[in-house]
Structure formats: C-alpha cells, structure tokens
Amino acid sequence: MKNIIFDIGNVLLDFQPEKYLRQYFNESVMGDLMTIIFSSDEWIDLDLGHIMIQDAIQSLTLKHPHYHDEITFVLNNWTHMMVPLQKNVDLVYKLKDKGYSLYLLSNFHSEAILTMYQRYDFFKLFDGAVISADEHLVKPDERIYQKLLERYTLLPEESIFIDDMLANINAAKTLGINGIHLPYGNDLKSELEKLKII
The missing domain is CATH 3.40.50.1000 (HAD superfamily/HAD-like)
Incomplete structure (x- = not known):
C-alpha cells in the first residue's frame, strides 16, 4: 500500500451539525434547521460547486422567511464546528x-x-x-x-x-x-x- x-x-x-446547533437553538428550532439547511437541495448544490454560501442563504431565506436570521447565522458560521x-x-x-x-x-x-x-x-x-x-x-x-x-x-x-x-x-x-x-x-x-x- x-x-x-x-x-x-x-x-x-x-462534523456534527446537531451538536453545533444545540449550542444556539432549542430542540424544536434545531430540528427545523437540520432539515432546512443540512437536508436541502442547496446543501447538495454547495457540495457540487453550483452555488456559493450567499446564494444558499438567499434561496433558503426566501423559502423559509420565518427563519431568516437563523439560516443566515448558521450558513455564515457553520465551519466553526469543523x-x-x-x-x-x-x-x-x-x-x-x-x-x-x-x-x-x-x-x-x-x-x-x-x-x-x-x-x-x-x-x-x-x-x-x-x-x-x-x-x-x-x-x-x-x-x-x-x-x-x-x-x-x-x-x-x-x-x-x-x-x-x-x-x-x-x-x-x-x-x-x-x-x-x-x-x-x-x-x-x-x-x-x-x-x-x-
């Protein structure tokens, strides 16, 4: 070899997003954000290099306006869990x-x-x-x-x-x-x- x-x-x-999100959000919000962000088509598109972080923020906050600030915070800061x-x-x-x-x-x-x-x-x-x-x-x-x-x-x-x-x-x-x-x-x-x- x-x-x-x-x-x-x-x-x-x-890379444990649930553990990371629990530092900032209650269980209900954490669960929603796990689905909204980490199970999203946008997350896959980020991995594929089709979009950048600001594109993902724009797309996801339009779809989920009630979580605008939370989505923006997570996507701008998630690398700190790594x-x-x-x-x-x-x-x-x-x-x-x-x-x-x-x-x-x-x-x-x-x-x-x-x-x-x-x-x-x-x-x-x-x-x-x-x-x-x-x-x-x-x-x-x-x-x-x-x-x-x-x-x-x-x-x-x-x-x-x-x-x-x-x-x-x-x-x-x-x-x-x-x-x-x-x-x-x-x-x-x-x-x-x-x-x-x-």
Whole structure:
C-alpha cells in the first residue's frame, strides 16, 4: 500500500451539525434547521460547486422567511464546528513520516475548503486533493474517484480510502480501491494496524 486517501468530515474534522446547533437553538428550532439547511437541495448544490454560501442563504431565506436570521447565522458560521479529530490528525503525521502519499477525497463546499486549508496546518501534509465543489461531482459518483486516480497517477490496488459513509467505501471498491469504513467515533489506529499500514 502506497497511497492513503482521506475523507474530511468525521474522519479528519468533526462534523456534527446537531451538536453545533444545540449550542444556539432549542430542540424544536434545531430540528427545523437540520432539515432546512443540512437536508436541502442547496446543501447538495454547495457540495457540487453550483452555488456559493450567499446564494444558499438567499434561496433558503426566501423559502423559509420565518427563519431568516437563523439560516443566515448558521450558513455564515457553520465551519466553526469543523474542529480536528486529533487522534486521526496525529495518524496523518505518522503516515507521512512512514513515507505514504496522502490524498483528500471529500464532498466539500468551495469557500469552506479554503477556510479549512487556512485554518489547519495539517492539510499541508497532503500530496493532492479532489474536492467535490471543484469537480462538480459528489461521492459516491465513481467519476470523482477516477479523477483522483487519473490526476495523481494512482494505482487503485496500491491505494486505500478512509470514509465514514459505507456507500462511499463501496463505490471506491468497485474501482479496485481498498477501503476502511470508519463510522464516527471509531478507532482509525486499530483499523490501520489490522492492515499492517502502521
């Protein structure tokens, strides 16, 4: 194995919107905002790079005017929930020291990924990245995995992909990429040890 490919949300950075929203809103409002924002077509369009944050704010506040201020606040500030999952980030440093090539493959908004790159130095360890908003493709579409393999001349059998969503792992496997399904909170170190990667 030569190449370790990481998803970002819930693998490298914490992404738990319910927990984040509960800091600011009661249970009822939190539930509404989870549906209105994080289950919206606009959220998918952000991942696809079809719209930017201000477009999403405009669209969602028009649809849900009674939540105008709440939607605006959440969409302008949601990246603050994305804090490093430190145990996993520590493993990134370890894998880099061992000589593995490291890559990112993630569904992520254009503005948000630039914010993450500026906020967290560990992203400099990565040799390359394929981000959904830049490609106008989202996992588990096989084409986004093919972009990564082709762009960085990676052999699938020499690569392993770590993601919290099983559908994304299964799509990688159809292309011959090895996978680690890592549900939120699971221990990445033990999974890497099982495969003798560390």
